Amino acid sequence: xxxxWYCLQGxxxxxxxxFVLQRSRFFSALVRPLLWLLVFAxxxxxxxxxxxxxxxxxxxxxxxxxxxxxxxxxxxxNGMQGSLSMVYDREMGSMRVLLTxxxxxxxxxASKLLAIALISLLQVYAFLAIAWLYGxxxxxxxxxxxxxxxxxxxxxxxxxxxxxxxxxxxLENFAGVMNxxxxxxxxxxxxxxxxWKMREAxxxxxxxxxxxxxxxxxxxxxxxxxQRLSLSALLICLGLTALFAVLAVLxxxxxxxxxxxxx
Amino acid sequence: MNALEVSALGFAYGARQALQxxxxxVAPGTFAALLGPNGAGKxxxxxxxxRLYDLQQGDIQVMGCSLRQQPRQALxxxxxxxxxxxxxxxxxxxxxxxxxxxxxxxxxxxxxxxIDEELARQQLGExxxxxxxxxxxxxxxxxxxxxxLLHRPRLLLLDEASxxxxxxxxxxxxxxxxxxxxxxxxxxxxxxxLLDEVQASDQLLILNRGRLVAQGxxxxxxxxxxxxxxxxxxxxTCEARA
Numbered sequence: 001x002x003x004x005w006y007c008l009q010g011x012x013x014x015x016x017x018x019f020v021l022q023r024s025r026f027f028s029a030l031v032r033p034l035l036w037l038l039v040f041a042x043x044x045x046x047x048x049x050x051x052x053x054x055x056x057x058x059x060x061x062x063x064x065x066x067x068x069x070x071x072x073x074x075x076x077x078n079g080m081q082g083s084l085s086m087v088y089d090r091e092m093g094s095m096r097v098l099l100t101x102x103x104x105x106x107x108x109x110a111s112k113l114l115a116i117a118l119i120s121l122l123q124v125y126a127f128l129a130i131a132w133l134y135g136x137x138x139x140x141x142x143x144x145x146x147x148x149x150x151x152x153x154x155x156x157x158x159x160x161x162x163x164x165x166x167x168x169x170x171l172e173n174f175a176g177v178m179n180x181x182x183x184x185x186x187x188x189x190x191x192x193x194x195x196w197k198m199r200e201a202x203x204x205x206x207x208x209x210x211x212x213x214x215x216x217x218x219x220x221x222x223x224x225x226x227q228r229l230s231l232s233a234l235l236i237c238l239g240l241t242a243l244f245a246v247l248a249v250l251x252x253x254x255x256x257x258x259x260x261x262x263x
Numbered sequence: 264m265n266a267l268e269v270s271a272l273g274f275a276y277g278a279r280q281a282l283q284x285x286x287x288x289v290a291p292g293t294f295a296a297l298l299g300p301n302g303a304g305k306x307x308x309x310x311x312x313x314r315l316y317d318l319q320q321g322d323i324q325v326m327g328c329s330l331r332q333q334p335r336q337a338l339x340x341x342x343x344x345x346x347x348x349x350x351x352x353x354x355x356x357x358x359x360x361x362x363x364x365x366x367x368x369x370x371x372x373x374x375x376x377x378i379d380e381e382l383a384r385q386q387l388g389e390x391x392x393x394x395x396x397x398x399x400x401x402x403x404x405x406x407x408x409x410x411x412l413l414h415r416p417r418l419l420l421l422d423e424a425s426x427x428x429x430x431x432x433x434x435x436x437x438x439x440x441x442x443x444x445x446x447x448x449x450x451x452x453x454x455x456x457l458l459d460e461v462q463a464s465d466q467l468l469i470l471n472r473g474r475l476v477a478q479g480x481x482x483x484x485x486x487x488x489x490x491x492x493x494x495x496x497x498x499x500t501c502e503a504r505a
Contacts, residue, residue: 002368002370003368003369004368006364006368006369006370006371006374007365007366007367007368010361010362010364010365011365013361013362013365014351014354014358014362017354017358018353018354021353021354093345093347093348093349094349094350094351096313096315096343096345096349097363097366098366099313099314099315100314100315100338100341100343101338101366101367102334102335102336102338102339102367102368103368253317254310254315254316255310255315255317
């Protein structure tokens with residue numbers, strides 16, 4: 001059992017070292033949501049009135065509404081960036097070092113997902129700290145109760161990223177992920193607008209948003225930040241994390257890329 | 264017990280048969296040179312030996328452990344240096360080695376002691392805090408060998424490890440691995456397409472178009488460098504024509 005623990009520590013430590021070496025990655029991960037919070041939200045505050053909806057007990061500002069969605073945006077981009085690093089590692093060969101470990105492949109990949117998720121959490125809390133200073137202040141204990149929710153969402157999105165990376169043949173194809181995965185997931189969710197607002201605009205859009213896994217991730221975090229539990233969001237996120245992780249492990253095979261090239 | 268036992272190994276990329284009926288063994292303390300032109304199937308063989316690819320036909324045993332049935336036990340006995348460098352260039356020598364030790368489940372104090380030992384043996388103690396990016400090709404290869412030996416494998420696989428090195432570094436690397444083989448009783452499988460890396464006392468395996476076309480002592484296959492070159496050319500050219 002100790003071997004597993006040392007291995008997990010090693011993988012997390014490597015992700016941490018790479019993160020520290022790539023400081024620009026940290027700042028760019030923060031700039032994106034901060035732009036939304038400080039610029040976009042300020043502009044739309046007047047245009048978009050938010051009714052009292054759970055988990056909020058009173059009227060809230062638009063900035064308050066979008067903070068959970070922006071926290072999840074960080075996790076979404078990091079999850080996809082994690083998958084980009086998997087594709088990069090695969091192309092550069094360093095993935096081979098991981099795969100020649102005697103420990104089970106599923107464990108190695110799960111450790112890698114956890115490492116990516118933990119690094120993402122640091123960035124989320126840095127963002128929440130800035131948002132706090134800006135005036136978006138969820139209950140202080142909410143920041144703590146949101147931790148497991150954020151970790152679950154980070155794992156969910158990292159597993160999705162790994163699953164996608166298994167289907168990407170070359171690093172260059174990753175741009176497609178941005179257009180066809182990240183943007184639709186984010187914009188067709190409750191991150192920026194409540195679902196009832198979507199329904200007012202268009203019934204189809206509403207259903208697309210309601211079925212989007214990212215919506216449930218955002219709602220799980222939103223409720224957790226206010227020390228409430230959205231059971232349906234939790235179950236959906238747990239189920240999808242397990243599904244994506246299992247599929248990612250099953251479809252992860254360095255041999256597939258070679259066979260695809262040969263065919 | 265042989266360090267490596269390969270039997271009836273076959274592998275196909277879809278309809279294209281890359282390896283067929285490969286069988287050989289390498290005893291502990293033996294330096295085996297796997298020689299073959301580009302495209303002979305050496306990299307596919309290494310991918311199978313390291314479990315990067317799943318076995319399709321035949322079996323591989325490392326120190327008696329079947330890669331098919333006991334992959335974890337087999338991989339524990341295996342050290343690998345891949346053709347393309349797999350070091351993380353932005354991390355230091357020591358950080359790279361620590362990562363590898365962790366992947367093999369070594370506890371920190373043990374990993375630290377082994378890293379000290381291997382770096383000293385590779386004469387890289389002074390460079391342990393240097394980033395790998397700052398090392399030359401020969402030193403990077405030495406780091407990879409140190410890394411491959413950290414978990415004390417009984418079989419060392421080197422896939423064209425001398426590729427891209429200048430002649431002096433190439434010779435030094437080859438001699439260094441031979442010494443490990445002699446001193447530690449390590450079995451070595453050294454793949455190459457360069458004949459001058461083979462010595463008369465080596466166990467020689469010649470691979471061409473996915474088949475093992477010759478195996479035995481290098482001195483038996485070719486009495487000297489010239490006849491070895493001629494034999495290699497004849498075996499690989501004839502097969503290619505066929």
